[in-house]
Amino acid sequence: MSLLDEQSAVTVLGLGPMGRALAGAFLDAGLRTTVWNRTPGRDRELVERGAIGARSAREAVAASDLTVVCVVNYDAADAVLRRDAVTDALKGRTVVNLTADTPDRARDTAVWAAEHGVRYLDGAIMTPTTTIGTPAAVFILSGPEELHREHRPVLDALGGTLTHLGEEIGRAAAYDIALLDIFWTAMAGYAHALAVARAEGITARELAPFAQGIGAIMPPLFGELAEGVDSGDFSGEGNPITSSASSMAHIIHTSEAHGIDAGVMRAAEGLARRVIGLGHGTDGFIRVAEVLGRR
Template sequence: MSGNQPSPQQSDRESIPQQPAITVLGLGPMGRALAGAFLAAGVRTTVWNRTPGREGDLAERGAVVAASAAEAVAASPLTVICLVNYDATDAVLRRDPVEAALKGRTLVNLSADIPERSRDTGRWAREHGVAYLDGAIMTPADTIGSEHGVFLFSGPAALYEEHRAVLDGLGGTHTHLGEEISRAAAYDIALLDVFWTSMAGYWHALALAEAEGVEPLELAPFAAGIAQILPALFGELAADVQHGGDASGAINPLSSAVSTMAHVVHAAEAHGIDSGVMRAAEGLARRTVALGHGAAGPARILDVMRGPRPAAQA
């Protein structure tokens, strides 16, 4: 046998597909759900948490529990970190042993924070030779590993495609939003805005209904009916804003909307209910009407909310 030919044993080893491997840093409820989904998908999973003992049953299910973050990172070509914010991720990642272990490897950050923090982490990753994807999880921990999970990613498309097969182990819907590293965070923060302001409106509605003798569970089905109207309105308003139209004004002019907002505020405050959120919305609408847009639709409210834009964006 020629000296430069592989031995049969070597050929057999090279023909065996390598099991995909991943490291998960952070074992709060979401981190444990992520690690559990990777294990269920057959991915060799190493885990680490700043506070020991948070791995739950992951070790019994086959996860390797690392003694340090650096050890965990060194165990896999791909690391996913999911902590409460980027202050927490910085405290873990931006230390000599971990930075050294990450060099030449890929990091996916599924923690939540503002877009500027994503851009800052992207700069740090480039400076330290770390391939980096930013991401966002748009659904609760109990959806991870199921068809109901929703994941957003941004960063180099080739890097995303390289690791997509492993990331798909999380189940659900995965969307790559573009090369700009902060795109996922921008979507995340805007969608959280929709969620929390909607929830604030619902809290207020429950308090107002209850004050008028309507039980929360009596109101809930009708509130769900209101929610079903919103998707079409979201699309219509987005088109008006993006293309400068005003299709919704003919049906629901702001002068009428202001009147109904005032009814909500007056009824709630008569019961001593804090109406700060609705007063803010009403105030924006009234300012828009005062500028001569009473017959317009809600798209004109954005002109008041965001102020004058540079000519290039107008």
């Protein structure tokens, strides 16, 4: 029996750590799963667990009505999907692209898919590989609602929460970018804090429990501040942006006294001073979001 004699429930293209986790979750759910990776050999463990190793990308996508793509970026995805043989095999089938990239790239891929008769959903994975197949996994999708409904039973095998954010195809990537903005800005702040603390004789382990306390303040603030931003209420009652700018200046002074680059904090202070200069000194720091968005 050849690979194409019996259809798989799903094909996974890309077998890096996340792609292997996705394929593994499908297998654990008992789904017939076809896998392919540009670098040979990555499928060995999955094949031993029951996956079907395709000999080519074309063979892989032809094996299933649903193909899930998870590669490093859209350049890599395009290099696989936009080859004539693969594109022809995808006609009438569905691609769910869980590759991280920009909203514009998602929209461009959707145009390509429509032009070639490929049904397309774009998405993002918001949690680490260790969560895939568990209740802690978080996925977001955007694109045609009927495609989401049709393939939801298979995608549910990935575990956790899968949220369809709407039909505008770039919406999932936009959420991904915004949420990663929070994560990497916070990580940059933590790395800087560790450098300053070490310069003052405080170890990372000593600082960590207090850092966790600061982090715990943030989640409720996100909800409270979001309501104000959407309603145009940037009130700084209790903590005006003038106070924020003052504390930022202290951080900059201490950092630079130790020869530590304070460029990120200088940028943040500059935004705060800009808000103050526009006459919003009694507002809270979140007024920066409105100023940044001005055209």
